Amino acid sequence: MVIAGYDPDARTILTEAQKKDLTIPAMGGDGLEQIALAGPVANGTYVTSSYFPQTDTPANRRFVEAYRARFPNAGDPNGSGAAAYDAVYMLRESMLRVGTTRKAIRDDFAGIGTTNPAYEGAMGTIAFDENATCERFLNELVLPAVHAEDADLLQRFAGMYLLGYNRAQRLLILDGEGGRGKTQFANVMQGLVGMANSTQLRTKHLAERFELS
Numbered sequence: 001m002v003i004a005g006y007d008p009d010a011r012t013i014l015t016e017a018q019k020k021d022l023t024i025p026a027m028g029g030d031g032l033e034q035i036a037l038a039g040p041v042a043n044g045t046y047v048t049s050s051y052f053p054q055t056d057t058p059a060n061r062r063f064v065e066a067y068r069a070r071f072p073n074a075g076d077p078n079g080s081g082a083a084a085y086d087a088v089y090m091l092r093e094s095m096l097r098v099g100t101t102r103k104a105i106r107d108d109f110a111g112i113g114t115t116n117p118a119y120e121g122a123m124g125t126i127a128f129d130e131n132a133t134c135e136r137f138l139n140e141l142v143l144p145a146v147h148a149e150d151a152d153l154l155q156r157f158a159g160m161y162l163l164g165y166n167r168a169q170r171l172l173i174l175d176g177e178g179g180r181g182k183t184q185f186a187n188v189m190q191g192l193v194g195m196a197n198s199t200q201l202r203t204k205h206l207a208e209r210f211e212l213s
């Protein structure tokens with residue numbers, strides 16, 4: 001049973017499934033990353049996430065210990081908390097190296113993992129490489145589905161998704177035969193930016209006043 005939702009929805013679904021004696025395995029994405037707090041009803045639920053507080057690295061242990069000390073009643077931190085923690089401390093290290101000028105910080109960040117040491121954070125090792133490629137993403141997902149020029153377009157849109165704003169002021173529509181990877185591409189993008197930063201545009205409601213607001 002795949003639960004495409006968030007923690008509150010999952011708790012309701014799992015509770016109702018238990019009442020009906022359904023014993024099939026359940027799984028979900030990072031929207032369920034704190035489902036363990038639901039108690040026994042969540043036993044056996046599989047969760048995919050970019051972060052787990054149980055990760056046994058020095059950097060993550062420091063983060064989790066600091067978080068628990070600061071928020072003793074909040075439970076374990078989630079991926080958003082870990083990512084924010086890493087971002088702040090990466091920024092701190094950069095400022096210590098080059099000062100507070102915007103361009104200097106940007107250039108220093110671009111060198112993390114090449115001219116600067118990689119950052120060892122709660123989320124893992126963070127490094128940037130402007131020449132990096134993802135061969136599996138291209139060869140197993142994108143190129144089998146689209147022409148090379150369209151693959152370049154998809155990569156550019158993926159970059160904008162990570163930036164968080166639409167610099168091109170364009171809408172991407174994935175159209176084509178079934179089974180060619182459109183949904184998989186959308187799922188990968190949703191996994192990158194997080195379910196909380198994703199939504200759907202219901203085309204049958206486009207004529208209504210609130211759908212585009």
